[in-house]
Amino acid sequence: MTNPTVYDVVVVGAGIIGASCAHHLAQQGHKVAVLEAKAGAAEGSTGLSFASVRAQWADGLNTELSWRSIRFYRDFQDRHGIDIGYQPNGYLFLVPEANWERQLHAVELQRAHGVPVEVLDVDRAQKITPFDPAGIGGATWGTADGQIDPHSATNAFLALARGKGADVFFKAPVDAIDKAGELWTVSAGDRAVTARHVINAAGGWAGEVAGLAGLDVPVVHSRRNVYATAEGALDSYVPMTVDLATGVYMRSEGRRLLFAGAKPTEVDGYNTAIDWPWMEELLALAADRFPWLVELPLDRRACWAGTYENTPDHDGIVGADPREPQWINACGFSGHGLIQAPEIGRLVTEQVTTGAITSIDLSELSLTRFQTGAIENSVSLVF
Known part of the structure; x- marks a missing residue:
């Protein structure tokens, strides 16, 4: 059935990026529709993520x-x-000696942006998370970093959007996209939504969605496995800890422990x-740095796998398509969409409202960086 309403914006995808876009757009008075292929919000990369947030880049x-x-x-x-479950319980990077000077430069940059980050010696870092210090030059500790609840945050964004008049349609996988004049028609089975702008927030499916409109967006899925110990396997709390080696x-x-x-x-x-074979390899990889980890009992029922939505340079794609300025991409965040969703939603709204960011x-x-070859791959803290 065709929806007779002409929307200002149709958002494809109800992960946290799409939900944030819907919220910010509706807050600015835009008439918004959201189309989501799955039965509920945050059922793709968002809900299967590690749920950690950080400002250390x-x-x-x-x-x-x-x-x-x-x-x-x-x-x-x-x-x-x-x-939404925000917990500033910290984020610890264990940095190899060879990368320590570069990490210190990154800390200077982070502090220049107002980020609260501490530089720790090995002894102080070991008081946060126990590890073997061989080859570690030092550690950095983000005190405002931590985690959120991705389902709560995504549903909160959508609830706020609905409160401002947005329509959210689940079980609506997009299967055709057409444009006539200044209006897009995005079809999902027997539902067709007409809008002046399209926001491509389809995560790892963003390339396929763009292809329906004859556009090229280089985003692919990449699996990430998350393994879990048995409940109560570890007495002490471990904040987000990354061994960069x-x-x-x-x-x-x-x-x-995840x-x-x-x-x-x-x-x-x-x-x-x-x-499962990668779990065994990962434990072997972790054994030298975290020898206590390999001794913990595991619970296979608590493990899961999700996907990142990767671009060739592991950076997101945000902004109007150069061929179709009313088509706006917000995708390809390569594991940091959950972290950046609020600001991406604001910026997408700026693009729709003013015609530019x-x-x-x-x-x-x-998107043009892939077409011109101007890829710098500056995101060195993606894992």
Whole structure:
């Protein structure tokens, strides 16, 4: 059935990026529709993420986008009366000796953006998370970093959007996109939504959605496995801890410990089957740094796999398509969409409302960087 309403904006995807866009757009008075293929919100990458947030980056743009977003999460309950599970329980990077000077430069940059980050020697870092210090030059500790509840945050954004008149449609996988004059028609089965702007927030499916409109957006799925110990396996609390030498990361979740790490040989494509052989390899990789980890009992029932939505340079794509200025991409965040969703929603709204994003220089996230070859791969703290 065709919806006779002409919307200002149709958002494709109800993960946290799409939900944030819907909220910010509706707050500015835009008539918004959201189309989501799955039966509920945050059922893709968002809900299967590690749920950690940080403002520690090696480049200025990602630092600024992340820090603005963390402050938004921090203040969310005071502003809107909804608890989204923000917990500033810290984020610890264990940095190899060879990378220590570069990490110190990153800390200077982060502090210049107002990010609260501490430089720790090995002894202080070991008091936070126990580890073998061999080859570690030092550690950095983000005191405002931590975690949020991705389901609560996504549903909160959508509830606020609905409160301002947005329509949200689940079980609505987009299967056709057409344009006539200044209006887009986005079809999902027997539902057709007409709008002046399209926001492509389809996560790992963003490339396929763009293809329906004859556009090219280089985003692919990349599986990430999350493994869990048995409940109560570890007495002490472990904040988010990343060993940059091996790429192993971990944090407590209730009375369990979660741990993960990107598999170097992972093949692109949507896959949420748990890779059990990689768990054994990951434990072997972690054994020298965290010998206590390999002694903990595991619970296979508490493990899961989700996907990152990766671009070739592991940076997001934000802004109007150069061929179709009323088509706006907000996708490809390569594991940091949850971190940056509030600010991305604000910037997408700026694009729709004013026709351009001028409050911050987002040229590094422009789609044209792939077409011109101007890829700098500055995001060195993605894992």
